[in-house]
Amino acid sequence: MCRPTIVSIDHGSGFCFGVTTAISKAEDELKRNGSLYCLGDIVHNGQEVDRLTRLGLQTIEHDRLAQLHDTRVLLRAHGEPPETYQTARQNGITLIDATCPVVLRLQQRIRAVYCTQPDTQIVIYGKKGHAEVVGLEGQTNNTAIVVECTDDLQKVDMSRDIALFSQTTKSIDGFSDLVDNIRQQFRGQRFDYYDTICRQVANRIPDIINFAQQNDILIFVGGKKSSNGKVLYQHCLKANSHTYFVSSPEEIDSALIDLCRGQRVGICGATSTPLWLMQQCAEKIRQGTDRP
Numbered sequence: 001m002c003r004p005t006i007v008s009i010d011h012g013s014g015f016c017f018g019v020t021t022a023i024s025k026a027e028d029e030l031k032r033n034g035s036l037y038c039l040g041d042i043v044h045n046g047q048e049v050d051r052l053t054r055l056g057l058q059t060i061e062h063d064r065l066a067q068l069h070d071t072r073v074l075l076r077a078h079g080e081p082p083e084t085y086q087t088a089r090q091n092g093i094t095l096i097d098a099t100c101p102v103v104l105r106l107q108q109r110i111r112a113v114y115c116t117q118p119d120t121q122i123v124i125y126g127k128k129g130h131a132e133v134v135g136l137e138g139q140t141n142n143t144a145i146v147v148e149c150t151d152d153l154q155k156v157d158m159s160r161d162i163a164l165f166s167q168t169t170k171s172i173d174g175f176s177d178l179v180d181n182i183r184q185q186f187r188g189q190r191f192d193y194y195d196t197i198c199r200q201v202a203n204r205i206p207d208i209i210n211f212a213q214q215n216d217i218l219i220f221v222g223g224k225k226s227s228n229g230k231v232l233y234q235h236c237l238k239a240n241s242h243t244y245f246v247s248s249p250e251e252i253d254s255a256l257i258d259l260c261r262g263q264r265v266g267i268c269g270a271t272s273t274p275l276w277l278m279q280q281c282a283e284k285i286r287q288g289t290d291r292p
């Protein structure tokens with residue numbers, strides 16, 4: 001007799017509170033005014049962006065912001081550099097600021113070091129060009145040194161003071177490696193490091209590994225632009241080699257459904273993956289495996 005297919009969703013996956021709050025703010029505004037600009041993708045998930053676009057949200061980039069006047073613009077959870085606020089003031093734009101409080105605190109800490117310790121090199125462990133990192137660099141008038149790995153420490157002068165921060169979504173292990181590496185080479189007076197990694201993301205890693213190990217097959221649902229999605233997917237793949245990355249139910253084809261038949265199938269995702277999308281993927285597998 002065939003084993004039944006058991007499909008379950010990882011309820012630890014899905015939006016973090018920063019993204020949830022930004023989306024609620026956008027929905028409230030759209031209910032009141034019918035349309036709203038958002039600077040950059042509100043979340044790195046195409047399906048959720050499409051849903052909000054249908055409600056009236058219009059995603060714009062920075063060059064477009066400079067051309068707008070007397071309108072309302074939402075700032076997403078990643079935060080923005082000071083220039084964005086300046087442009088908004090000059091153009092009479094009302095900002096609906098949905099910067100996550102965790103990111104806002106990090107920006108303030110970096111700014112405080114920049115303003116009070118002018119001789120200290122500010123080093124940010126993060127992805128160059130990522131919107132959050134751009135906002136963090138802005139707090140230092142773009143003088144911060146962004147490092148993605150220990151090799152990038154070549155850019156840092158080890159004879160001068162260093163203050164090391166982290167983008168909120170980086171890995172704790174990567175941050176510890178940087179701290180150890182700097183300690184070994186450091187010849188300055190003062191090396192301060194601040195573990196500013198968001199636990200909403202970091203704590204998901206052990207939980208998602210556990211979930212991956214409890215299932216025969218794992219379907220990881222994530223947006224192709226999500227850095228957090230890439231990190232979590234790699235952890236899942238390491239824990240369970242039968243892990244498949246999809247961005248939507250349409251990407252679950254008949255070959256994948258056949259693989260799922262009679263198995264324990266886990267559905268999980270990134271902090272930018274909406275629950276409704278994971279539910280649609282689960283439903284597609286349930287319906288597909290129900291058919292002979």
Ligand code: SF4
Pocket residue numbers: 016017018019077078100101102103168169198199200201271
């Ligand atoms: S991952 Fe953490 S810091 Fe980033 S938006 Fe979510 S709650 Fe805020």
